[in-house]
Amino acid sequence: MVNPASPKRVAVIGLGSMGYGMALSLQKAGFAVTGCDVSADTVARFVRDGGRGAATPAEAAGDADIVVSVVVNAAQTETILFGKNGVAGTLAPDAVFVSSATMDPDVARRLAKELEATGRHYLDAPISGGAQRAAQGELTILASGSEAAFAKARPALDAMAAKLYELGDAAGQGAAFKMINQLLAGVHIAAASEAIAFAAKQGLDIRKVYEVITASAGNSWMFENRVPHVLDGDYAPRSAVDIFVKDLGIIQDMARTAKFPVPVAAAALQMFLMTSASGMGRDDDASVARMYARVTGTKLPGDPT
Numbered sequence: 001m002v003n004p005a006s007p008k009r010v011a012v013i014g015l016g017s018m019g020y021g022m023a024l025s026l027q028k029a030g031f032a033v034t035g036c037d038v039s040a041d042t043v044a045r046f047v048r049d050g051g052r053g054a055a056t057p058a059e060a061a062g063d064a065d066i067v068v069s070v071v072v073n074a075a076q077t078e079t080i081l082f083g084k085n086g087v088a089g090t091l092a093p094d095a096v097f098v099s100s101a102t103m104d105p106d107v108a109r110r111l112a113k114e115l116e117a118t119g120r121h122y123l124d125a126p127i128s129g130g131a132q133r134a135a136q137g138e139l140t141i142l143a144s145g146s147e148a149a150f151a152k153a154r155p156a157l158d159a160m161a162a163k164l165y166e167l168g169d170a171a172g173q174g175a176a177f178k179m180i181n182q183l184l185a186g187v188h189i190a191a192a193s194e195a196i197a198f199a200a201k202q203g204l205d206i207r208k209v210y211e212v213i214t215a216s217a218g219n220s221w222m223f224e225n226r227v228p229h230v231l232d233g234d235y236a237p238r239s240a241v242d243i244f245v246k247d248l249g250i251i252q253d254m255a256r257t258a259k260f261p262v263p264v265a266a267a268a269l270q271m272f273l274m275t276s277a278s279g280m281g282r283d284d285d286a287s288v289a290r291m292y293a294r295v296t297g298t299k300l301p302g303d304p305t
Contacts, residue, residue, distance in 0.1 A: 008032055008035060011060035011067045013080050013087070015042045015236070018100075018127065019070030021134030026068075027051060028137065029159035034163070038058040059233075061087035067097045072126075074103035074111070075244060081115060088111050088118060088164055096121040096152040104250050106174040112145070112171030112230065121149035124171035126178035131238065136258050138162035142181070144173035178253060181248040187287050188222035196227050197292035200300055207231055207233040209241035218296045232255070233302015240283040244272045 008031050012023040015037035025300070026033045027050060035046040036054045054060035059079045061067045067087055069080050077099055081088050087097065098114055099108065099122065112122035123145040125202040133139050141161040143150070146169060150157075157164050167173045195218075199209040210231060214224050229235060248269035255262040275291040281288075293300045 006074035007179075009064050009066070011035070011036065011087075012055075012063040012070060013037075013057050013067060014070040014076075015039070015046055016070065017115045017131035018134045019048065019068075020128075021131050021136075022068060022070060022100075022139070023051060024135055025160050026036065026156060029155075031156065031159065034064065036223050044227070053283055056085035057087045058085040058090045059061045065092065065093070065095055066153055067091060067095065068100065068156065068160075069097065072238045072243070073101055074107040077101045077103065078107075078250065079112060081111060084174045088115060090119070091120050092118050094121070094152070096149050098153050098156065099171075100125055100127045102126050102178050102250070103175055104245055105175040105179070108170040108175040109170070115170060116146075119217060121152055122151040122171055123148060123153050124174040125153070126174055127160075127163075127179045128181060129176070133162070134160070141165065142167055142177045144168035145171055146188050151265060179247070179251055182244070183262070185222060186244045186248045186251075186272065187264055187268045188220045189226055190271045190288055192223040192226055193230070193271070193282075193286060194286035194292060195223070195291045196230050197296070197298055197300065200293065201296055203296045207302075226284075226286040227289075229284050230289045233300065235284040235287050235290065235302075237281070237282060237284045239285050240282050241272055241275050241285050244285055245276050245281065247271070248272060 010031045011025050011034045012019055013036045015035050019294055023033050023035050034052040034054050036057055037043050046113045047053045058177045071079055115122045125141050126145040127139050127141055129139040137160055140163045142165050144167045200206050210227050213219050251265050271288050275288050278291055280287040288305055
């Protein structure tokens with residue numbers, strides 16, 4: 001529960017699959033939560049679930065001690081901060097902006113510098129764990145920022161996270177850690193998709209393949225988590241293909257700047273790009289397996305080709 005001396009007013013900007021769960025977790029912990037989203041229907045649903053709604057980020061942030069931004073990328077984060085109806089114009093002095101978007105560390109540093117120049121705090125705090133853990137308050141949060149930003153945001157962070165990693169005293173470190181995670185996640189999804197589609201091409205019982213691999217050294221968290229989507233022919237997006245087009249693209253940009261080769265991540269990016277170009281960009285990222293299947297004439301469950 002929230003300490004009576006702690007801030008109790010939180011705005012959550014972006015009520016997608018992750019943000020909605022985070023907002024609910026904050027409510028369960030005793031915060032007064034205002035939600036804002038581009039979808040008026042989603043905001044109305046949040047109000048029915050006991051929260052308050054706001055039409056714009058500026059309105060949501062008007063009386064908030066903590067603003068948690070749960071959007072897709074750096075461009076959306078910058079718009080929420082400094083665009084028309086952005087929070088920087090209404091956020092209370094000494095309030096904290098918690099940025100959960102995955103972005104280039106250099107951009108996180110720039111946004112933090114611009115907001116901190118106004119007297120507010122910025123916490124670079126990308127997240128991992130999925131929608132179910134978000135709703136249960138069991139996310140992993142990879143955070144970096146000033147001591148003051150951590151102190152202000154900590155009650156909300158504790159309500160949303162099972163694991164909170166404090167990774168440095170300035171924005172950018174959290175983003176950098178998240179990009180390493182995304183490199184591995186993208187590579188593992190691409191590899192899992194390749195393996196299960198190849199198994200199907202060999203005429204193997206892919207449910208038995210799943211059983212064997214998840215009990216063997218070739219298993220990965222992504223294989224165990226994503227392959228059931230393939231087995232069920234269910235590609236409703238938990239995490240979309242285009243998320244990894246974006247994130248692996250950021251990794252390529254970072255690597256090019258650092259003159260550091262990342263050939264495995266580059267190959268994975270091409271698999272996600274090919275899947276997106278095939279019309280599956282908004283589908284679940286396990287759709288990389290469908291792309292392999294369609295290219296090779298392999299039958300997967302639920303796929304008509």
